[in-house]
Amino acid sequence: MELRRILIADDEADVRNTLRRILERAGYEVIETEDGRQALRALELRAPDLLVIDLAMPGMDGIQVLRELRLRRIQVPVIAYSGAPASDVTLDSARLLGAVAVLGKPFEPAQLLGAIAGALDHEHA
Helix, strand or coil, X not given: CXXXXXXXXXXXXXXXXXXXXXXXXXXXXXXXXXXXXXXHHHHHHHCCXXXXXXXCCCCCCHHHHHHHHHHHCXXXXXXXXXXXXXXXXXXXXXXXXXXXXXXXXXXXXXXXXXXXXXXXXXXXX
């Protein structure tokens, strides 16, 4: 069986490394990007099964990426997270723009893995 490929988009290297370790231990292939523009490029070039994205990034943030996915009609399940001030509003916006799950930081690895399993199961339902 082929590994499911997950794209992580976060501007903080420590966060990306932590998420990568969690996901690789759970049996996923991981692609990392540092910002929204890189994430969009990776989505087109690498065709991941899922995008896990931080909503608060400099340059193109996660909300802008979600809007761009809609405009380009790119179909990929998205799990969005944020620990930024007013993150409830930001997380609600992400949900309205199509994120299948949203998480407030900090979150437990089990919460992330549960959201991923749910998103990937929903994709093939």
